[in-house]
Amino acid sequence: MATDVRLKDELSSITDQLVETYTECSRLNHLAHEPLPSRDAVADIVGDLFEVLYPGYGKRQNLHIGNIGYYVGSLVDALHDKLATQIARALRHELCDESPHADCVKMAEPKAVELLRRLADVRKTLEIDVEAAFRGDPAARSHHEIIFCYPGLEAITVYRVAHELHRLAVPFIPRMMTELAHAKTGIDIHPGATIGPGFFIDHGTGVVIGETCEIGRGVKLYQGVTLGALSFTKDDEGSLLHGSYKRHPTLRDGVVVYANATILGGQTVIGERTVVGSNVWLTESVPPDTTVVLEKPKLRLKGAKSTNDPLMYVI
Amino acid sequence: MATDVRLKDELSSITDQLVETYTECSRLNHLAHEPLPSRDAVADIVGDLFEVLYPGYGKRQNLHIGNIGYYVGSLVDALHDKLATQIARALRHELCDESPHADCVKMAEPKAVELLRRLADVRKTLEIDVEAAFRGDPAARSHHEIIFCYPGLEAITVYRVAHELHRLAVPFIPRMMTELAHAKTGIDIHPGATIGPGFFIDHGTGVVIGETCEIGRGVKLYQGVTLGALSFTKDDEGSLLHGSYKRHPTLRDGVVVYANATILGGQTVIGERTVVGSNVWLTESVPPDTTVVLEKPKLRLKGAKSTNDPLMYVI
Amino acid sequence: MATDVRLKDELSSITDQLVETYTECSRLNHLAHEPLPSRDAVADIVGDLFEVLYPGYGKRQNLHIGNIGYYVGSLVDALHDKLATQIARALRHELCDESPHADCVKMAEPKAVELLRRLADVRKTLEIDVEAAFRGDPAARSHHEIIFCYPGLEAITVYRVAHELHRLAVPFIPRMMTELAHAKTGIDIHPGATIGPGFFIDHGTGVVIGETCEIGRGVKLYQGVTLGALSFTKDDEGSLLHGSYKRHPTLRDGVVVYANATILGGQTVIGERTVVGSNVWLTESVPPDTTVVLEKPKLRLKGAKSTNDPLMYVI
């Protein structure tokens, strides 16, 4: 390729202009000797966690009860090191201004160990989730299919682990994890939400579950459901208040929310076993054992006799 | 990094607790000597299929009519082996309880060959799909752009192959394939659905097409459309009936469904050439050549004169 | 695996049938000696652009103001070559019929250099976008978290670069870039749209922004928002008119659109600072400083006293 040399000569001044923006627009840079948590490392950790939580479904095959201890023990040990490293990076970054001399490595390790300690309980919860999915979807042929193919379970699994890290006050990494799941499944669960066992999301694309949601046991959601905020609190200067004050709804045990329904507001409580129909838009509480559906909307039906092309009559 | 040795010492007991859950919560494990189908292998098969179906658009460049036979022949041969291996694994897993001595390898190969045999017809259908996309989207500049950039076509392509495997009674793998496409495109088409040629999905994120949908020729869907179930059948003990009884709608030839519309129910039939408007929520049949739109919703418009901040008036 | 030889013998005729379809259904092939742009190469270019736009957040760590010039200069130089190669391929493909002898390499290089020249300005715009995200989301703890974890910013960043390529009349590649972002984030922004600084998309899955949208400064969208076309123009023979005539709405400065709202039509203009509520469906213009919400829908609430199973009452 015969490159035009005069054009290439401009690349130097282009670089200089870009470098200037690294001082001007410094919020888009992270120019410092302390590395941030690594996206690839966090993805690798999530991969290892799936091997521990669902052994035999992932990369390592031919596992059996006689050898599983070795494999899991080896993974747990590796996870300890990887988690401790990334958590220390995240803490250092969070604390660099207020506590520049904090020993982040020392702070990170107990958090890593505690996460690993909680995995057995996470597995017990996930087993209830899988059972709920099987009971909730007539298309599911077996538990295997759910673990293998259901994006809802994948997103819930990542959330359950990320939520434990969130509870351990680990910065950045919980959200990095749930965004990995969001990118893959289209399901966006904030790691700060509280969700009981037996949770099932079918199809799932477009589901959003906000930071301060509280979800009981045995809840089922379909695709496109938003559990969001109704309005935001501002401080005296009119800026949004950042923090975890309650602004997303509460769903009690056994609630079912059908596709594309929207439930908003921190004071909104959906009572036990209540069913919210597809496309419903709710900003107020609903008592238990209730079914909320859209009043059958008035549809305008236009005959198309005068033409073969209904597209002409479009809305 | 100076690791705290006492903390690391706990990893053994953590491992032991996890191993205990492999007996307790055994549904989350696959501990057996017969390997499951491999996700990576299935993704590789899908990649090879795209090379066969759209030669010149993928990895191998410089193809021409003189050499294409070699390339495709080589791919077909490799696909035969890869498909036979993964199908055998899927069958063995499906049959392990009822027919532990079935010769799954022998059962798998004819299914693999039959899938390959059907690819020429799949290509003929896909050509109609591409033409429909070109005719249906004013933003499309060429057929090339559609094959190269349109996620709708990607999801439909994967569905068309997976559906053939579904018809061949191959377990697991069809759903693994459509979930690969779901993860990438946000379009969730169950491999069991029946879809005629000339099918076009624009944008596509959030589309869900259920297992027992029947879709005619020349149908067009936009993002967020759900073709779902209205209710589920239960057995005498109140458990969901698992299986393929008709519970999702039928769309006849030439139907168009705009963004975020929801059509539910196994008895719901949308007649030929009918148009369903954006956001419409339908649980009943509609005759042919009809246009269904939301009655113009009553909107509340609040003036914002008293303030510069409309956010104060939020819903 | 004991393969059935007779079955394998069929692979030859299967290949022959497939090769026949390469003549019959020739629109699905690209059989020519001029290679198309490469998806992997475009993804690699996007990766390099993120390193230039957000240094320190990606692969290369330990950057500081003393060394950043080298790193960025090296990337800019490599980007020049990669962009020029891929743009030349795209031009050659676009022009092969009408101008078979065009010197596409010579045409490509100035476009590549011009894109690089504009990156400093893109960065200045992105800084305003990040600030808007921080001000607009109470869950955001820091600017770092937004750059690291927010899919909305990722989609906007890719759009901003792709839009510059679109303005430079580069074919294919802008759409390939935005579809990469669409696949990862579920946010589908056409590279032809015009979007002012301070743009924020929260959660984002399902957002669609059409080719001829015009979006002012400081606009905020939530997940599932569609800014789409209302109807398409046809030519005298009834075929869709392909091209960039205005068919998507205009949103003026400071507009906010909540989750799953739909705004359609090239003549639809949403006035300054107006707020469009969740699930609203709009095909007409709205004046400035207005709040548009769904009239509180009539919900049917069915008591569930007669049974423990609300599912019986489903919609």
Next chain:
Amino acid sequence: MATDVRLKDELSSITDQLVETYTECSRLNHLAHEPLPSRDAVADIVGDLFEVLYPGYGKRQNLHIGNIGYYVGSLVDALHDKLATQIARALRHELCDESPHADCVKMAEPKAVELLRRLADVRKTLEIDVEAAFRGDPAARSHHEIIFCYPGLEAITVYRVAHELHRLAVPFIPRMMTELAHAKTGIDIHPGATIGPGFFIDHGTGVVIGETCEIGRGVKLYQGVTLGALSFTKDDEGSLLHGSYKRHPTLRDGVVVYANATILGGQTVIGERTVVGSNVWLTESVPPDTTVVLEKPKLRLKGAKSTNDPLMYVI
């Protein structure tokens, strides 16, 4: 690149001619449905064996006595499966003519397990080898340096494992392993040779140790040493006899052989503690406790006074 189409047209006939040679020169093909052992798989096995034999020196870091059991147990389990698969392939290939129905999988597994069982003993021998290297090389600063950097130890390690497989009558794989080491170190040890503990090869490039060598304890070799055959036995028709009859020398305990010495013949025995000097060429036995050196060769020294260029006087 504007390809000359007429030239490309020839590729078909070139392919046809090549395919003809697959029938004519069939010894260069392996056209069969039973796959051969895989070179990559064997290399992977060797990599895993080094992790087991020298834990902490390879890929996995941060090992300690508390977690080593998990890591090694997991490797042992994976090695079992990998070895059994490759050994079965090798056996099937070896036996395909004489015992086409042999159950090679069943024959392979005990061999795989037995190899693993012997690894603990192999490690004990290797520790003596490392100690011998440290004592034998003044340039060695530590045991660590030997394990990390000495190609001699690498070749001996691979030999020790390959020799056990050879003793277990596994075809192909032992030689594949030693050739991997040969390619990397330039040291060619036939897996059939018998070598006592405390063996040290310094530098090593060019060392050849034949199939029927017998080497005692504490032997040391330098680069370029050949322990070879003197002549070959032929059968009645004048063809070489293939097999393991003794045709390479015996070196008793404590023998040292300096660089580039050559010792040939199955009847040649080098006695205990004997030293063979650099470049010596030996085809007869030597008693114990002897030093064999080249008689100081008569060198011709030509003065170079008449010229500045000694090259003129070259040999």
Next chain:
Amino acid sequence: MATDVRLKDELSSITDQLVETYTECSRLNHLAHEPLPSRDAVADIVGDLFEVLYPGYGKRQNLHIGNIGYYVGSLVDALHDKLATQIARALRHELCDESPHADCVKMAEPKAVELLRRLADVRKTLEIDVEAAFRGDPAARSHHEIIFCYPGLEAITVYRVAHELHRLAVPFIPRMMTELAHAKTGIDIHPGATIGPGFFIDHGTGVVIGETCEIGRGVKLYQGVTLGALSFTKDDEGSLLHGSYKRHPTLRDGVVVYANATILGGQTVIGERTVVGSNVWLTESVPPDTTVVLEKPKLRLKGAKSTNDPLMYVI
């Protein structure tokens, strides 16, 4: 890691000094817009050639006579493109001074096609080489083992292909190929040498075969054999004459050369069926049917009675 900032500040001036050397010592740079042949691409080409020459032994398994044509045809087609690209780069580089406007792409393609055309003959020669190896080594158990494990055959195969490229006057690439084989096998065959069929090198490490060697049919070499130059021709100014004048020996049909023998000089001819013994150093011709051995060297044997440590008596 707390980096010392003052130290890092020096990196700029270090870079400046290095950049200065790119002008001063410009022979170590290749700073130009025309890329050199790529080492990785050449290695990839060699890999593909092995797949064509020894199908079934390499990466692709399960080949059979029914599908081999597809696989090989696909490889041949890909090889055409890869070879043409790399040969064009090599020619451009060679000719850039004398013929800056040569159409290297046009010159490269016929050379690429011609190489492919000769591969069938190369295979026929290689089959004779394999047969010679089997007849020549009692340790060889089968032809398979030779193709799979013998570095000699690997080096000869690469040489045979590289030699054809050398005959086609392709610069650089033939030597790059033989150096790949040299690095892996320790066998250094110049691509300019002429070597008849039935050539066998056993063990091979350290073998050197110079550019102008002529080697007949059925020749066998062992490790460490040098076929080298005796002296070099200089021009009038005392500089070495660069070029291909005959300066390495000729070995006629059936010659055998044992380990570490050295044969030097362009006038040296080793007659038919002559055997050159191990370590022999030859600079003169030898008649046919002769055996040349070292006169049994006088060895000094020192008794070791006075000490237990023979090392004291070392040479």
Next chain:
Amino acid sequence: MATDVRLKDELSSITDQLVETYTECSRLNHLAHEPLPSRDAVADIVGDLFEVLYPGYGKRQNLHIGNIGYYVGSLVDALHDKLATQIARALRHELCDESPHADCVKMAEPKAVELLRRLADVRKTLEIDVEAAFRGDPAARSHHEIIFCYPGLEAITVYRVAHELHRLAVPFIPRMMTELAHAKTGIDIHPGATIGPGFFIDHGTGVVIGETCEIGRGVKLYQGVTLGALSFTKDDEGSLLHGSYKRHPTLRDGVVVYANATILGGQTVIGERTVVGSNVWLTESVPPDTTVVLEKPKLRLKGAKSTNDPLMYVI
């Protein structure tokens, strides 16, 4: 594959036995929380150094004087971090017993910077080496070919860098680097040797250059040359003295040593411009301007008239 479960059950006890050897044969383990230098990281560093020393010959193409500064500056910066990390690991390991609290990170960085500072001088020396290779080999067609294809230059380049690290008292890493080159080229140069500019090794397989060699300017070696030790010094207890006392020969300026010659001993000095012939074995000093050749060896030539098979007369 039907695995024999009883056999697999043994894997646990096999693991236990292996773990026992990690206590018994503890010298083969590195069980500690401080990681060793990583082989992969060192190989990566060597790769980066080649990009800096020979820009345009390696991975990055299209370099020119306008952009080379960016590329090299970016590499230098990355090399700083990589070198500092690995050197710190090596120091920590070296010092862990005697100075457990040494701040190895602080000690490592100045060494890393100093190495980078010396690279400009290394390049100046390498340019003289390349020129010497071109003058010394009639087969070399250009400087490019030498940089691209000559393993001798590759080994010398690695040595020159490793030697600087050796001078900076960096443990382990220099030897790891030269062993990487040894594995690839068969040339084993100890990083402690001292070698003047204009050094050329032709072919090179089997060359060994010991730790305390001193080599002047303009020296040329051929394949198989050993510059070794004659005997080793022992301490009072009969153990080898480990360290760098002079035990390898000195070669003054302009010395040439032909293939497979062996020169031994710390007191042996080869005078200026002296030529040592092929296969010569030297343990004593030689004056300047001398040519040392083997006295023409007496060869025994046996006629082969009585037989057609010269092999019968073999040595």
